[in-house]
Amino acid sequence: MNKASPNWLNFLSISFLALWLLLASVPFLWTFWGSFKVQADFFSKQDWQYAIFGIRTIVETGANFTSDGYNGAWIQEGFWKAALNTAFVTLSVVTISLTLGTLGGYALARSGFRYAFWILIAALIFRAMPHITLVSGYLLPFFELGLWGHLSTTIIVLVAINQPFTLWMLHSFFLSIPRDLDESAMVDGCTRFEAFKHVIIPVMWPGVITTGLFSFLLAYNDFAITALLLTEENQTMVPKIASFLGSTQEQGNVMFAVAAVVSATAPLFVLVMFFQRQIVSGLTAGAIKG
Amino acid sequence: MPHHTFVKFIWPSALAMLVFIALPIISITIQSFYIEHEQVLVTAENCGPFGCKKVTTVDVEATRALSEQKPLGKFNGFGTYTNRNHLAFSQIGEAWNAAPNLGYFISEVLNLPFYKALSFTLTYTFVVTPCVIILGFCIALCVNRLPSIFKGPTIFLSLLPMIITPLIGSLVLFWMIDAEGIIGSFLKIIFDDPNLSLKASPSLTWIMLIVYGIWHHAPFAFVVFYAGLQTVPKDTLESAMIDGASRWEQTRYVVVPYLMPLVVFVSLIQLMDNFRVFEPIVGFNAQASATSLSWLIYNDFRSGDGAMLFGSAAATSILTIIGISILLTPIIVRTWQSSKPAVR
Numbered sequence: 001m002n003k004a005s006p007n008w009l010n011f012l013s014i015s016f017l018a019l020w021l022l023l024a025s026v027p028f029l030w031t032f033w034g035s036f037k038v039q040a041d042f043f044s045k046q047d048w049q050y051a052i053f054g055i056r057t058i059v060e061t062g063a064n065f066t067s068d069g070y071n072g073a074w075i076q077e078g079f080w081k082a083a084l085n086t087a088f089v090t091l092s093v094v095t096i097s098l099t100l101g102t103l104g105g106y107a108l109a110r111s112g113f114r115y116a117f118w119i120l121i122a123a124l125i126f127r128a129m130p131h132i133t134l135v136s137g138y139l140l141p142f143f144e145l146g147l148w149g150h151l152s153t154t155i156i157v158l159v160a161i162n163q164p165f166t167l168w169m170l171h172s173f174f175l176s177i178p179r180d181l182d183e184s185a186m187v188d189g190c191t192r193f194e195a196f197k198h199v200i201i202p203v204m205w206p207g208v209i210t211t212g213l214f215s216f217l218l219a220y221n222d223f224a225i226t227a228l229l230l231t232e233e234n235q236t237m238v239p240k241i242a243s244f245l246g247s248t249q250e251q252g253n254v255m256f257a258v259a260a261v262v263s264a265t266a267p268l269f270v271l272v273m274f275f276q277r278q279i280v281s282g283l284t285a286g287a288i289k290g
Numbered sequence: 291m292p293h294h295t296f297v298k299f300i301w302p303s304a305l306a307m308l309v310f311i312a313l314p315i316i317s318i319t320i321q322s323f324y325i326e327h328e329q330v331l332v333t334a335e336n337c338g339p340f341g342c343k344k345v346t347t348v349d350v351e352a353t354r355a356l357s358e359q360k361p362l363g364k365f366n367g368f369g370t371y372t373n374r375n376h377l378a379f380s381q382i383g384e385a386w387n388a389a390p391n392l393g394y395f396i397s398e399v400l401n402l403p404f405y406k407a408l409s410f411t412l413t414y415t416f417v418v419t420p421c422v423i424i425l426g427f428c429i430a431l432c433v434n435r436l437p438s439i440f441k442g443p444t445i446f447l448s449l450l451p452m453i454i455t456p457l458i459g460s461l462v463l464f465w466m467i468d469a470e471g472i473i474g475s476f477l478k479i480i481f482d483d484p485n486l487s488l489k490a491s492p493s494l495t496w497i498m499l500i501v502y503g504i505w506h507h508a509p510f511a512f513v514v515f516y517a518g519l520q521t522v523p524k525d526t527l528e529s530a531m532i533d534g535a536s537r538w539e540q541t542r543y544v545v546v547p548y549l550m551p552l553v554v555f556v557s558l559i560q561l562m563d564n565f566r567v568f569e570p571i572v573g574f575n576a577q578a579s580a581t582s583l584s585w586l587i588y589n590d591f592r593s594g595d596g597a598m599l600f601g602s603a604a605a606t607s608i609l610t611i612i613g614i615s616i617l618l619t620p621i622i623v624r625t626w627q628s629s630k631p632a633v634r
Contacts (some may be wrong), residue, residue, distance in 0.1 A: 043470035105304030130566035133607035137314025160310030
């Protein structure tokens with residue numbers, strides 16, 4: 001703590017931060033804890049302490065914790081299939097959009113012509129398009145061409161929607177790699193592709209990993225596109241949770257949705273835990289160049 | 291880099307953006323001028339023991355054949371734009387003529403689906419964006435003062451609301467704020483009103499959605515400003531201190547101007563993201579009191595009987611795109627002017 005600052009300022013700053021951290025983390029802890037209880041505890045109408053001590057859970061199941069919600073969601077309602085679909089979609093989206101993005105971003109960073117700037121401005125405008133307006137452009141052509149409902153169509157759409165952001169980030173990353181590096185390789189007789197392959201690829205991984213994280217988040221978190229472009233059996237996790245809401249509220253199975261929500265949050269937690277530094281540096285890179 | 295090499299590198303990415311971002315914009319422009327076919331009706335005389343009756347039925351075969359032949363529907367010109375569900379010119383005219391006072395007129399207009407959605411979208415955008423910037427900046431200032439061992443865990447917890455899937459984040463909050471949830475039941479006790487329900491009250495629903503928006507987006511502003519704070523030149527701060535500037539004055543006259551470009555960046559991204567607000571409305575199940583432009587488009591594809599209203603969705607999409615362009619033009623022009631010299 002800054003020694004020169006007065007006590008009241010320290011106190012104010014610490015309590016403000018503590019309040020924010022509570023707001024940021026308690027909802028997740030609450031839902032995680034509650035997902036192992038029964039509905040009467042999770043939504044404890046009579047007494048909020050039920051949610052913490054699980055009084056009804058002990059009465060209904062005889063134990064302190066129950067995995068009924070998880071059983072119901074993963075096995076009974078087939079959430080495992082949605083999880084597999086999500087894994088497939090996000091992995092493909094990250095791989096393809098990084099491949100296209102590194103090539104494009106490298107070209108934009110090294111071009112030196114004015115049109116590269118205009119492509120970046122166009123990408124910025126494309127970034128502003130609300131995703132669902134684009135979806136309303138896809139639906140009719142996709143129905144007509146028989147492309148609707150497949151995972152592969154969704155993957156390509158997500159890759160395309162990811163491109164503006166990926167291009168911007170990798171462009172600013174490649175600008176930070178000295179030009180001399182690949183140009184000296186070209187003086188030694190490499191073509192541009194060879195220089196890219198032998199000189200740039202070995203040093204580009206920090207930027208690629210950071211960009212990949214954000215591609216992952218976009219693909220993983222998307223609801224507008226996956227909800228409207230996928231058939232029911234191809235649904236990924238997020239639209240599946242949305243469809244749980246409709247069906248389970250009537251049957252009193254809200255706990256299935258709660259369990260599914262906690263399951264879908266877990267990978268994101270792990271991601272932040274391992275890649276916190278990259279996420280922070282990625283947002284910064286975008287800010288300083290953007 | 292010569293042109294042909296440039297093209298070789300960029301074509302896959304450019305093609306993807308052209309086909310899946312530029313073409314759809316053309317596609318919705320065309321679709322917005324068409325409207326679904328009316329159902330083909332056949333009138334048949336049904337004769338029974340008690341006389342003959344004329345029965346009108348839908349000729350499913352003929353309807354399907356027609357829509358297969360012309361999937362776009364029939365040409366409607368600007369009809370979809372001006373109908374009740376969009377710009378509703380005639381309804382506004384009627385309301386204007388019938389209205390005894392301005393308040394009545396405004397409430398009539400805000401009952402029309404498009405204007406209802408527009409009013410929420412704009413309110414959300416213009417409340418959430420500045421709040422996110424201010425809250426993010428305050429968090430960044432506080433975290434910057436922490437001893438370095440606490441910084442890591444603080445940043446970890448602060449990032450959670452941002453990286454969470456928007457639909458999941460809004461559900462997590464909704465389950466707590468709902469009448470049966472923990473915060474909801476506390477509010478009932480505090481206000482001493484057993485029937486208090488956030489869902490039933492439009493203004494509480496708006497507040498809830500806006501709070502969610504601030505909660506979800508503040509970490510982004512925080513991280514950007516926090517990173518910016520690390521690069522504030524120390525000697526400028528010190529010379530301000532020597533000149534007798536108080537802590538507040540240092541922040542106000544040195545730190546804030548230095549971070550101004552980042553504020554522009556954050557507002558640009560925030561305006562883009564907040565104008566497309568959609569998932570929280572689904573997550574909070576709030577469509578009765580608050581709808582957004584994106585939600586209207588979604589709703590056109592989810593209307594009860596399974597028919598998808600392509601024309602209507604496309605017209606709303608075009609109006610949304612016009613809206614976002616109006617919103618962003620000032621900032622993009624500014625960014626363009628300031629970044630001009632940076633490009634060779």
